[in-house]
Amino acid sequence: MTPLERRYALLGLALIAPTVLILTAVIVYPLLSAIYLSFFSIYTPTLAGKAVGLENYRTILSSAYFWHALWTTFVWTAGTLVLQIGFGVGMALLLNQNILFRSLARSLVLFPYFISTVVAVLVWRWLFNDLYGILNHLLIAAGVIDMPVDWLGSMPNAMVSVITVGAWKFFPFVVIAVLARLQTIPEHLYEAARIDGAGTFSRFTDVTLPQLRDVLSIVILLRIIWDFKEFDLIYLLTGGGPMDNTRTLPLIVYQQAFGLNQMGMAAAYAVAMMVVMLVFMLAYLAYSRDRSTP
Amino acid sequence: MVNVIFNKVQKAFGSVVAIPDLNLEIGSGEFVSLLGPSGCGKTTTLRMLAGLEQPTGGEIRIGERAVNNVAPGERDIAMVFQSYALYPHMTVGQNIAYPLKKRGVPKSEHPARIKAVADLLQLGPLLERRPKQLSGGQQQRVALGRALVRDPKVFLLDEPLSNLDAKLRAHMRTELIELHRRLGKTMVYVTHDQLEAMTMSTRIAVMHQGHLQQFATPSEIYNRPANTFVASFIGTPSMTLVEAEIEMAEGAAFLLVGGQRFPLPPSLVMADSRHRRPITLGVRPEDISIASGEAARASVKLVEPTGHESIVTLDLGGAHFVMRAAGDVALRLGEAVPIALRIDRLHFFDRESGQRINTDAERPAEFRSIAR
Numbered sequence A: 001m002t003p004l005e006r007r008y009a010l011l012g013l014a015l016i017a018p019t020v021l022i023l024t025a026v027i028v029y030p031l032l033s034a035i036y037l038s039f040f041s042i043y044t045p046t047l048a049g050k051a052v053g054l055e056n057y058r059t060i061l062s063s064a065y066f067w068h069a070l071w072t073t074f075v076w077t078a079g080t081l082v083l084q085i086g087f088g089v090g091m092a093l094l095l096n097q098n099i100l101f102r103s104l105a106r107s108l109v110l111f112p113y114f115i116s117t118v119v120a121v122l123v124w125r126w127l128f129n130d131l132y133g134i135l136n137h138l139l140i141a142a143g144v145i146d147m148p149v150d151w152l153g154s155m156p157n158a159m160v161s162v163i164t165v166g167a168w169k170f171f172p173f174v175v176i177a178v179l180a181r182l183q184t185i186p187e188h189l190y191e192a193a194r195i196d197g198a199g200t201f202s203r204f205t206d207v208t209l210p211q212l213r214d215v216l217s218i219v220i221l222l223r224i225i226w227d228f229k230e231f232d233l234i235y236l237l238t239g240g241g242p243m244d245n246t247r248t249l250p251l252i253v254y255q256q257a258f259g260l261n262q263m264g265m266a267a268a269y270a271v272a273m274m275v276v277m278l279v280f281m282l283a284y285l286a287y288s289r290d291r292s293t294p
Numbered sequence B: 001m002v003n004v005i006f007n008k009v010q011k012a013f014g015s016v017v018a019i020p021d022l023n024l025e026i027g028s029g030e031f032v033s034l035l036g037p038s039g040c041g042k043t044t045t046l047r048m049l050a051g052l053e054q055p056t057g058g059e060i061r062i063g064e065r066a067v068n069n070v071a072p073g074e075r076d077i078a079m080v081f082q083s084y085a086l087y088p089h090m091t092v093g094q095n096i097a098y099p100l101k102k103r104g105v106p107k108s109e110h111p112a113r114i115k116a117v118a119d120l121l122q123l124g125p126l127l128e129r130r131p132k133q134l135s136g137g138q139q140q141r142v143a144l145g146r147a148l149v150r151d152p153k154v155f156l157l158d159e160p161l162s163n164l165d166a167k168l169r170a171h172m173r174t175e176l177i178e179l180h181r182r183l184g185k186t187m188v189y190v191t192h193d194q195l196e197a198m199t200m201s202t203r204i205a206v207m208h209q210g211h212l213q214q215f216a217t218p219s220e221i222y223n224r225p226a227n228t229f230v231a232s233f234i235g236t237p238s239m240t241l242v243e244a245e246i247e248m249a250e251g252a253a254f255l256l257v258g259g260q261r262f263p264l265p266p267s268l269v270m271a272d273s274r275h276r277r278p279i280t281l282g283v284r285p286e287d288i289s290i291a292s293g294e295a296a297r298a299s300v301k302l303v304e305p306t307g308h309e310s311i312v313t314l315d316l317g318g319a320h321f322v323m324r325a326a327g328d329v330a331l332r333l334g335e336a337v338p339i340a341l342r343i344d345r346l347h348f349f350d351r352e353s354g355q356r357i358n359t360d361a362e363r364p365a366e367f368r369s370i371a372r
Ligand SMILES: Nc1ncnc2c1ncn2[C@@H]1O[C@H](COP(=O)(O)OP(=O)(O)OP(=O)(O)O)[C@@H](O)[C@H]1O
Pocket: B013, B016, B017, B018, B036, B037, B038, B039, B040, B041, B042, B043, B044, B045, B192
């Protein structure tokens, strides 16, 4: 290495050092310390405890509680994801048309995404309330039901409600991403397809969808990650009930750490969650590698 | 083969009238270019024919059929877009097969038809590639292939060569001429490049601000422009247009320009024998030359050598003429040279309306045969 090259190398190190340090402080350190904690049995208020090795993991993997929560998390994630993508793509297609008040509609659609989850959940709980909720009131008035329905306190209603509110809250993200992509599809492609004899449906499947493929796979991956670890919306809406039927893994992590004061156990749950997410990540990486080497 | 008729067609975009009133009849098997400056309505005209734009008035016919209310896919036309508009996620083969697929052509026929088109356009080795992996000229051929595969009645081409470099453009020009000769299909070709229009077309429709200026063979357009717009638009360097007068005296006619008097042959004497008539005179650069003997003199203002020829600007009593001269012409600036006009090739336009006023008899029309 010549002196000049060495100086460049040192400069490079100096320039990336701050980033590496910050990443280490905010990502690597918490990650490692969570894994470390998961080998202990720790009482949260005092943070005192003893090493138990893999005992926490053994407990988790052999408990029906964990597997049920994992299943619940999958149901919630899959359900809300399907609705988010369906509504999101549909709304993006609609907003991409020359409809009346288009820019107003575009701003309004973003509303659920921007209001605070707490506020949104309070409003929805009021709508869902079985005694004075407007939803039951309207449905009874319309003659659809004749008894008030318990939307949040019974199954499968509670899961359906959580999934619906989740879809409502997060579909604007899909709209933004898909709409941005839709606007870059050249109009000429649609015109060429029309001349080639493609109808409305063919134009959607043959021109629009292929162009949306990349953005949709990114959006779906991000939404899976975010929905999988969603906490506040579910916690505030049902608290995990009824009977743990909407208690997803993040809610258990919280419950273990601060309800049962089992910090070590909570860490083990968190690490288990991370492993599941890792599977998604690897699947995605494999998929994107396949695409880039035709 | 079918003809195409625009009958009193009008197109307005809101309050912008792009095409006020278009009447055009394109013969069966013709190669017609729509030529004009930017914004004159060429693309709009083509898109109305394709069905991508709805006329706000009048009627468009393809063959026997009025197509105003016929969807683009049902018009039995094919179009090549300036941007090619190839489907990016499909291979070349799939792009070409797409119109067949959408029109329910039996799958068993696809390979043979794709092969025929691929052979014609030399696309064979490219069939498995995606558009992104092709050069501009190759993409252009694929776009042509997608248009050809279906055997449509009319081909529409919107500046298909404008994205290519000069050499490839010249090459594709010959290819297109050859293709038209071989297929004998009616083709409508939009361009703002007069060289393309002149070399490829059986007839050219010159447009300006939405109005059809002249619709005639290339040689007719060049030799007998219908008005001053066509006269100045066609030809490089442009035709010189200067104010002049025609004078009638005792059965003889004279052209007065730049303070000079040029006798006109009796055959040019117009029926309308006003004593003096103000006109706009048009002279192509090749129809003015340096005279050998005594003649009116003009001074040399500018000499622009281009290699094989020189473009000389002359000043004749305040009127500026552009002259095409030999590449090695030896002229000094300010020098007064005797000039000669080819009287039989002058163009006279009405000073006010700009319309051509030469009588038809003075020169036999050199029509280029339509069936090339
Ligand atoms: N969608 C539209 N909305 C409003 N005005 C339009 C629209 N399309 C075309 N025009 C107008 O119609 C006129 C003709 O446009 P057109 O695209 O046909 O021109 P062109 O001859 O193809 O020009 P170019 O050589 O630049 O492509 C122009 O004045 C243009 O501004």
